[in-house]
Amino acid sequence: MAEEAAAEVIWNKETVPKVMKIVSSTLPQRDLITLLLVSPSIHRTLLSHPSLWLVLDFHEMSNAGDRLVSALSLPRYHSVKHINLEFAQDIEDKQLENVKSKCEDSLLDLEILNLNGCQRISDKGIEVVTNTCPKLKVFSIYWNVRVTDVGITHLVKNCKSVVDLNLSGCKNITDKSLHLVADKYQELESLNITRCIKITDSGLQRILLNCSSLQNLNLYALSTLTDEAYKMISRLPHLRFLDLCGAQNLTDDGLSCIAMCKNLVSLNLTWCVQVSDVGVIAIAQGCRSLALLSLFGILGVSDRCLEVLSSFCSNTLKTLDVNGCINIKVAVFSANIFA
Amino acid sequence: MITLQSSDKDVFEIEQSILIQSGTIKNMVEDDFTFIPLPSVDTETLIKIIEYMKKHADKTDSKEKNIKEFDKDFMKKTLNELFALVFAANYLHISSLLELLYPSIADRIKDKITEAIRQIFSIRCDFTPEEERRIIMDNKWAHEGTEIEGTLD
Numbered sequence: 041m042a043e044e045a046a047a048e049v050i051w052n053k054e055t056v057p058k059v060m061k062i063v064s065s066t067l068p069q070r071d072l073i074t075l076l077l078v079s080p081s082i083h084r085t086l087l088s089h090p091s092l093w094l095v096l097d098f099h100e101m102s103n104a105g106d107r108l109v110s111a112l113s114l115p116r117y118h119s120v121k122h123i124n125l126e127f128a129q130d131i132e133d134k135q136l137e138n139v140k141s142k143c144e145d146s147l148l149d150l151e152i153l154n155l156n157g158c159q160r161i162s163d164k165g166i167e168v169v170t171n172t173c174p175k176l177k178v179f180s181i182y183w184n185v186r187v188t189d190v191g192i193t194h195l196v197k198n199c200k201s202v203v204d205l206n207l208s209g210c211k212n213i214t215d216k217s218l219h220l221v222a223d224k225y226q227e228l229e230s231l232n233i234t235r236c237i238k239i240t241d242s243g244l245q246r247i248l249l250n251c252s253s254l255q256n257l258n259l260y261a262l263s264t265l266t267d268e269a270y271k272m273i274s275r276l277p278h279l280r281f282l283d284l285c286g287a288q289n290l291t292d293d294g295l296s297c298i299a300m301c302k303n304l305v306s307l308n309l310t311w312c313v314q315v316s317d318v319g320v321i322a323i324a325q326g327c328r329s330l331a332l333l334s335l336f337g338i339l340g341v342s343d344r345c346l347e348v349l350s351s352f353c354s355n356t357l358k359t360l361d362v363n364g365c366i367n368i369k370v371a372v373f374s375a376n377i378f379a
Numbered sequence: 380m381i382t383l384q385s386s387d388k389d390v391f392e393i394e395q396s397i398l399i400q401s402g403t404i405k406n407m408v409e410d411d412f413t414f415i416p417l418p419s420v421d422t423e424t425l426i427k428i429i430e431y432m433k434k435h436a437d438k439t440d441s442k443e444k445n446i447k448e449f450d451k452d453f454m455k456k457t458l459n460e461l462f463a464l465v466f467a468a469n470y471l472h473i474s475s476l477l478e479l480l481y482p483s484i485a486d487r488i489k490d491k492i493t494e495a496i497r498q499i500f501s502i503r504c505d506f507t508p509e510e511e512r513r514i515i516m517d518n519k520w521a522h523e524g525t526e527i528e529g530t531l532d
Contacts, residue, residue, distance in 0.1 A: 063481055067485055067488060077515065078496050080505055082502075102523065106520070107521075
């Protein structure tokens with residue numbers, strides 16, 4: 041019986057907590073926290089591993105502002121690195137002010153902040169929150185039309201290390217923001233300005249001039265840009281992902297310059313209606329690591345560009361979308377072409 | 380050939396090419412060890428680990444379906460056996476095996492209430508009522524609405 045009791049103690053105090061710790065890194069937040077309540081030994085073991093407590097996830101939760109304040113008041117979150125408030129409710133400027141006044145010190149190590157879909161946050165909220173997290177590297181606030189150049193001014197003033205910026209759908213951002221970003225974030229690696237319809241060639245040009253570390257650039261639905269900007273994409277030697285969906289002014293000349301980005305892996309040319317075989321052939325010859333290419337809706341491409349693609353990119357190209365390309369006569373697109 | 384010795388002192392001679400799936404063993408082989416004692420892995424568990432690595436050593440496309448079937452069957456083990464495998468795979472740094480093992484344990488935790496987890500894993504809870512109350516209060520923010528009534532697995 042004594043042996044049984046001893047075995048039970050080892051099971052409870054060592055074996056189970058150790059397994060829980062190993063498996064915990066794969067558990068969603070809620071289950072991780074449920075585990076804290078299961079036994080004192082598990083509680084102690086999990087709390088002694090700071091790496092488990094670097095993320096706070098409130099996506100789609102109600103009362104997100106209050107929840108954030110409660111969580112940040114716990115010592116285990118004082119070095120939190122990643123906060124996700126995507127589509128969270130009840131997170132507005134005044135909750136962010138509350139966070140700043142109550143938990144200012146807990147955000148000093150924050151690197152990733154996701155405010156996607158937090159539509160009620162305005163420039164004021166951005167001023168407040170960026171003031172608390174000087175080490176921010178990744179900032180995402182898609183689909184927020186209240187954010188203006190003023191908010192971006194606060195961001196660049198407070199956070200010097202941003203390398204990933206997502207302003208998709210922030211329709212009130214203008215070239216002024218891009219000039220600020222280009223001047224302050226020269227190490228920028230990812231930029232998403234999908235649907236930022238006030239942006240013109242001037243804003244994009246400054247980015248392309250200064251941010252030569254860019255790997256991911258998303259210009260989806262920016263139909264007023266022209267070759268004057270597109271040609272300068274050639275200045276990005278590390279570019280891997282480029283989305284030009286809807287670039288109706290992009291011509292073969294512009295695309296031929298883009299073909300100088302030899303590390304391009306993913307290229308979306310959906311609805312780039314002025315592009316023809318000439319431009320696509322330039323891409324095929326220049327971008328030998330291409331894995332994904334969309335030519336959706338482009339009438340000016342024919343079988344000719346497919347031949348060139350298959351002779352230059354067959355090793356890497358996995359996805360090719362030629363929907364609506366009525367001048368491509370190959371009826372069944374078989375894998376043999378890229379064998 | 381590399382010799383592995385379990386905690387029960389049983390020895391196993393296995394080809395190096397199979398064993399390098401273990402990051403730990405790979406490091407020791409690179410340091411020219413040919414005899415590797417594993418004092419934290421018992422014979423029963425070591426046999427299973429070796430079985431896994433042998434199956435996964437040949438990863439050609441044709442064997443893929445075969446390997447998936449094997450993995451499915453391999454996971455049909457008792458909780459004690461799975462725990463022993465988790466410790467061993469963690470110590471030996473066999474990441475593919477760990478990735479297979481995680482869901483087998485995590486699925487017994489996901490969406491469950493604390494009492495259900497205690498029953499599933501035979502855990503005794505010795506929180507005092509005050510301690511329990513405090514931890515619940517501290518972490519109320521993490522749960523949306525009412526608790527899900529978990530099933531007993």
